[in-house]
Amino acid sequence: MFITGAAAGIGRSTALKFARSGYLVGAYDIDETGLASLSKEIAAAGGRVITGVLDVTDPVQWADRLTEFERESGGRLDVLINNAGILVAGKFEEIPLAVHKRQIDINFNGVVYGTLAAFSYLKATPGAQVINLCSASAIYGQPELVTYGATKFAVRGITEALDLEWAEYDISVKAMWPLFVQTAMTQGVSTGTTNSLGIKLTADDVAEAIFDATRPSKRLLHKVHFPVGLQSKVMTLGSRFSPAWLTREINRRLSHT
Numbered sequence: 001m002f003i004t005g006a007a008a009g010i011g012r013s014t015a016l017k018f019a020r021s022g023y024l025v026g027a028y029d030i031d032e033t034g035l036a037s038l039s040k041e042i043a044a045a046g047g048r049v050i051t052g053v054l055d056v057t058d059p060v061q062w063a064d065r066l067t068e069f070e071r072e073s074g075g076r077l078d079v080l081i082n083n084a085g086i087l088v089a090g091k092f093e094e095i096p097l098a099v100h101k102r103q104i105d106i107n108f109n110g111v112v113y114g115t116l117a118a119f120s121y122l123k124a125t126p127g128a129q130v131i132n133l134c135s136a137s138a139i140y141g142q143p144e145l146v147t148y149g150a151t152k153f154a155v156r157g158i159t160e161a162l163d164l165e166w167a168e169y170d171i172s173v174k175a176m177w178p179l180f181v182q183t184a185m186t187q188g189v190s191t192g193t194t195n196s197l198g199i200k201l202t203a204d205d206v207a208e209a210i211f212d213a214t215r216p217s218k219r220l221l222h223k224v225h226f227p228v229g230l231q232s233k234v235m236t237l238g239s240r241f242s243p244a245w246l247t248r249e250i251n252r253r254l255s256h257t
């Protein structure tokens with residue numbers, strides 16, 4: 001399993017979960033200190049881990065880290081997890097252009113670069129899976145999280161399309177949809193929706209959901225989207241059945257706009 005943004009938060013919990021379950025884990029991030037402590041923790045528990053610096057916005061680093069991983073894994077890549085992400089909250093017009101661009105580069109372009117670079121390894125592995133970290137903020141556009149939410153709409157799009165396009169190679173592509181999670185990403189964030197809905201999930205909750213989503217399933221219908229937690233499940237279901245005007249009205253109220 002190969003995961004980005006593994007030094008902290010959801011990425012770290014997920015790396016630990018897969019390592020405890022016997023996977024060789026490739027854990028990558030720009031935070032070397034965080035990676036070193038993760039590596040120690042996995043090794044101390046008897047797990048297998050490779051770490052390396054990977055800025056997901058750099059296609060050359062993607063190619064290099066995947067080559068290193070492949071050498072250790074004997075050519076297999078069962079699960080690629082595109083987890084690295086950043087969130088900057090605030091009024092759209094008050095956020096500098098460079099910050100909007102950075103969110104797009106990491107949250108969306110990073111997924112494109114990585115998934116493309118990993119294709120040959122995924123194709124060579126029977127039943128390979130790509131897990132993308134989407135977000136409940138892609139159910140409906142979110143005031144004060146405008147560009148962040150929009151990057152997650154884009155992640156939804158690449159997930160759905162590639163899951164169809166790569167079925168012929170036996171590669172499935174899935175999206176995880178948590179609402180707010182108690183990690184560094186949401187620390188100090190105060191928006192209409194964080195205040196009305198709270199920040200309830202833990203990184204371990206999401207790691208468990210990711211692990212479960214990768215298990216072989218007996219379900220008859222193919223599943224692409226995995227809401228995480230009760231709030232996200234209710235909101236996803238509600239948005240499917242409510243008329244557009246009502247979905248907008250609910251979002252207006254929840255975001256206090």
Ligand SMILES: NC(=O)c1ccc[n+]([C@@H]2O[C@H](COP(=O)([O-])OP(=O)(O)OC[C@H]3O[C@@H](n4cnc5c(N)ncnc54)[C@H](O)[C@@H]3O)[C@@H](O)[C@H]2O)c1
Pocket residue numbers: 004005006007008009010011028029030031034054055056057082083084085086087106133134135136177178179180181182183184185186203
């Ligand atoms: N926290 C939430 O409320 C929440 C909710 C839904 C979805 N998500 C998504 O889950 C993912 C993980 O979020 P988190 O809450 O664990 O965040 P986090 O801030 O706790 O951790 C993010 C990790 O990504 C790394 N990172 C940042 N930029 C990077 C880059 N350019 N290249 C490689 N690594 C980089 C950071 O160093 C950090 O270790 C993100 O995609 C996020 O959008 C988070």
